[in-house]
Amino acid sequence: MRPTNVTTILSTEKTVPPVEGVPISDHPGVSELDAALERLHDEHYVRLVRLSVLLLGDVGRAEEVVQDSFVAIYQRMRRDGPDVFSNAPAYLRQTVVNRSRSTLRHLKVASRQPSEVPADEPGADHDVWHGVRRRAVLDALAELPRRQREVLALRYYLDLSERDIAQTLGISPGAVKSHASRGAAALRRHLSDLVEETS
């Protein structure tokens, strides 16, 4: 089954240059394309990674998700022109939410383990306490049903309107409203111990 005469056959095949060997100047609007990518990156990259961290609870995976999303949008713009998206940030946002969701589903078992609270000495310093609190919020988010978590992150982190959240998630504004209020209540419940400790 293993080919034995690859070299012979290869020599008769036309060798195809790697894609990066295609003269870049053959593609129209390259600088425009790069400028569009730079702009999107500057304005959205960090915020989207942070959004994905809220959805996934994991920085490494979040960055992977967001980078994959940028690669996808860049490939699409390269293929169909930098103006292919009427609203590139919205498309990007939706892609990040969807990819975070599928990453989470694929990693459900591993990522749903409650994270370990960093060991802290009695009277831990301010930074350690901050770390614990941040982790507690992420863990509490991870406890919520998926839709509630998504709605809360889009609403309270990205400050999106109900209408934009509805569009991003493909659900009705009414559903956004109910997920938001149920989610907020549940998150408070999960965090109540922490709130009591801080007050």
Place this chain on the structure above:
Amino acid sequence: MTTPPNDDPELRRMMHDAVSDVHPEGGTHQIRSRAHGKRPSAARWVPLTLAAAVATVLVIGGAAWLGRLNGDVPAAGPGSTADPTAQGSAGSGRTVEVPVYYVGQTADGPRLFREDHTVPHAVGTDLQVAVQEALTAPPLDPDYESWPTSGLSVTTDSTNELIRIDLTGFKGATVGMNEADARMALQALVWTADAATSSALPVVFQVNGNPAGNVLATDTSLPVQRDGADSVLAPVSISDPMEGATVPTRFEVKGMAATFEANVVWELKQGGRVVRHGFATATECCTLSPFTFTVNAPPGDYTLVAHDTDPSNGEGVGLSQDTKRITVE
């Protein structure tokens, strides 16, 4: 575009605080080099060149393998000629349109959705290009999912009797991936391969050139048949217009549906606002069959939604739907 619903400042502060120490470093150069195929699809071009060469040899090998499976005398030789459509010439710089199936979530669990991808600089047969695309290209529609494992390359070939797909670098399903998603991801390759060869041939899966007993929760010790359309394809899907398409103010929508009483509900939305809506009927009830409807709408950006009948009073829960972002001009 957004109105900060700052109705719960404490929650807002907690969310921002929780991620305030996240400082990602990835820059645009990484994105560009990955988009240009250096990672993870850097392997794409070399194996493709190889694949074109290897195909000729493996056509014979594949048939012999099938012969062994059937307990026959190996049928290698002139009798096992390649399917001419599947073994198209491997010229460079070809632009081809290939069918690609992706997994998306529906009320019935994971199901397959089809996209037609135009691939510039394509190398190899349509089969090779389509399967490679299914493995490595992101879906145009962000509602669908990329193939679960990245960094793979693939070689394919086909005879009149079977298709062979060899996954190079495949190390198994992602940890924790559920079985339904895994099985569907494998079916996505079978459906893509069959569509690319206009056939319903079974697919022999191999990993790194060796027979594979089990790939993605599927027994691959025997050739894998594609599962029936009604059990793997999405209950409602829109094939035209495509994601991101620009359409005239009067346009026709086409798709496939298997819904209760063949009913398809559609909406044209701007944000949460429904601008147009209506019903369509698929040509047959309860099994996948085509539907079409015509929409008239003023210029603007929209989300077109087609779904089955809504059991939850507009909450959008439990619906099987397909959405396309489109621009009307």
